[in-house]
Amino acid sequence: MVQDLKKTIPQEIEYDENDLRILWKDGFQSKYNLLSLRKLCPCASCRGGHGGKVGQATGHITKASIISWNKVGRYAINILWNDYHNTGIFSYDNLRAYSEGRMDAFDE
Numbered sequence: 001m002v003q004d005l006k007k008t009i010p011q012e013i014e015y016d017e018n019d020l021r022i023l024w025k026d027g028f029q030s031k032y033n034l035l036s037l038r039k040l041c042p043c044a045s046c047r048g049g050h051g052g053k054v055g056q057a058t059g060h061i062t063k064a065s066i067i068s069w070n071k072v073g074r075y076a077i078n079i080l081w082n083d084y085h086n087t088g089i090f091s092y093d094n095l096r097a098y099s100e101g102r103m104d105a106f107d108e
């Protein structure tokens, strides 16, 4: 159980112009391409509203970078993107699962 908890607690979070990287407390390392992550934004407007599809509002984006990010409680991060979009909450559960190939979209 303790080991399971460590899977979704970040030890370090850093980013550069291409990727966001998370080192988890269990030693696993995840790397996320920023453009892919931007397109995966789980917020309602990026999903095209209720009943909309992922990608409907983000399909035109060809480049993404991070201006800043903040922790949201103990469970997620919120990213301010270079297009000033900041309503997406990326939960650690989702980030970890995505990184391990266990899901291909993020839950809102």
Ligand SMILES: [Zn+2]
Pocket (backbone or CB within 6 Å): 041, 042, 043, 044, 045, 046, 047, 085, 087, 088
């Ligand atoms: Zn969004």
